[in-house]
Amino acid sequence: MALSQAGDAKAYRLLLGGVTPYLRALAHRFGLVGSDIEDAVQDALLTLHSIRHTYDPSRPFAPWLVAVARHRMLDYRRRRVRQFGRETELTDFHETFAAPEANPPERAGEGAKLHAAIAELPAGQRQAVELLRLQEMSLKEASAKSGQSETALKVAMHRAVKRLRILLGEE
């Protein structure tokens, strides 16, 4: 650390690399898991870097490192706990719409009916539906893949939707 304070980059790299496993173990001991461990380790490394001038080479390095790391880990854990308190993880349920009529339960066989209707479409229209809707390609990508112009794809898609509505009995 004393060499690092003098600007020796090689010694500094060795030092930081050497203390990282210890920081990971400490983060684990603080109950952090997954990506939080690496985040907390990086947080501790950044703090160590920004206050490296406070280390006194006449004193042992370990207590200084432990104090900085523990402080940062505690801080990180506190922050995470606070964040979790305000956060709710999104589930499929949250991604649906709030209005009940927007979320009708899927009727049995509906998907199969749609696939059968798509299969009945003329080749050009079927290809437009497959590329633009089922594979979610952009007009440009679909055009490159199919060799059809973007305008032709748009027209085909429009006609396909119209025809599907008729086939599915919506019109």
Added chain:
Amino acid sequence: MSDTDALIAQLAERLEPVRRLRKPWLRAALWSAFATALIALLVALRGFRADIGECMRDPAFLVPLAGAWLTGATAALAAFEVSLPDRSRLWLLLPLPAVALWVVGFAAGCLADWIAIPEGAPVAEESVRCLTTILLATAGLLVVLVPMLRKVRTLRPAATAWIGILAVAGFADTAHLLIHPVEASLLVLVINLVPAAAIVLLGGLAGRRMMAA
């Protein structure tokens, strides 16, 4: 290469030599010397209180005076020590004996003055002068102490701010005791500690930013 490895490489790459902090006791001694010089300057500008000769023989004056100065010096040492990450928080207890001397002294002084000041005595003008001395001393001490403590980029900003403010209050009251006969040691503490409390307690916002890493 993981993110952490990349970060280490980046930190090493942009590493610059840093100037180590001087020992905490040395910084505390330097600031205490500055504080004492500032007190001397204020005394030179405003003059000793009229009854200084008598006071210097009175333990009821000397005890709080010594207590105030020692509170300033010990709290300064505690502030510089506790601002470092690897020092014990027990340093915060160092000024306690000096604070006891100071507080017991001025509590007795308050009582004596409350009894001694006759009704209608012209203390208002003296009180204003007294207040300006306290404010001048406080401002002068803070102007030097805050940058010195900020340099540490402490991980314990609240504790450092509190104990630093106590150091300022101790020295500011030393100046006040030497210059003014009006008993205002409690006022000095209030002037220093109320804003400190406001700063530190208001979400730790300004206090933390002022002192923190």
